[in-house]
Amino acid sequence: MTSKQPILSITRRLEFDSGHRIPNHDGQCKHLHGHRYAIEITLTGEVADHPGKADDGMVLDFGDIKRLANQYIVEPWDHAFLVAKEDAGLVAFLGTLPNHKTVIMEHVPTVENLAHAAFTILKPVFSKAFSGRLELSMIRLYETPNCWADVNHA
Ligand SMILES: Nc1nc2c(c(=O)[nH]1)N=C([C@H](O)[C@H](O)COP(=O)(O)OP(=O)(O)OP(=O)(O)O)CN2
Numbered sequence: 001m002t003s004k005q006p007i008l009s010i011t012r013r014l015e016f017d018s019g020h021r022i023p024n025h026d027g028q029c030k031h032l033h034g035h036r037y038a039i040e041i042t043l044t045g046e047v048a049d050h051p052g053k054a055d056d057g058m059v060l061d062f063g064d065i066k067r068l069a070n071q072y073i074v075e076p077w078d079h080a081f082l083v084a085k086e087d088a089g090l091v092a093f094l095g096t097l098p099n100h101k102t103v104i105m106e107h108v109p110t111v112e113n114l115a116h117a118a119f120t121i122l123k124p125v126f127s128k129a130f131s132g133r134l135e136l137s138m139i140r141l142y143e144t145p146n147c148w149a150d151v152n153h154a
């Protein structure tokens, strides 16, 4: 690619609350509990050179990152219980609760697997919405202030 504009990365952070458990954990995490998760979404692209336009000087308006992340991750996962499909007894129990917000995950909801799921969901969203002129380069997901996982663009 030939460009006079710098390529750089920007990050938007959003937070949400979810319940989960790690069913085979050998400690406290096998119990039903919750976290205030924080997701940091990093996009890499060319800084727009559009004098007089709203996006001049931006890789992408932070508001656009927020809108799409809210639609695809925060709104579906906030105040939901994230349960692994293999956690069959709990899936069945949650199904008995009227109108309960449950998200059945392909894999055990460790922070690693949740970060990977978020990356898999968001990567095509940003790529399609912005015609490939920027890419999702990293998701960092905090499960607690002290524990997080990073997924990087390969
Ligand atoms: N590699 C992983 N290890 C653990 C995960 C995980 O997703 N990936 N998850 C948990 C628990 O669900 C919990 O989120 C972490 O508990 P804990 O280690 O107690 O973390 P804290 O930040 O609350 O610990 P403090 O000691 O209070 O700082 C466990 N392991």
Ligand SMILES: [Zn+2]
Pocket (backbone or CB within 6 Å): 020, 029, 033, 034, 035, 143
């Ligand atoms: Zn936990």
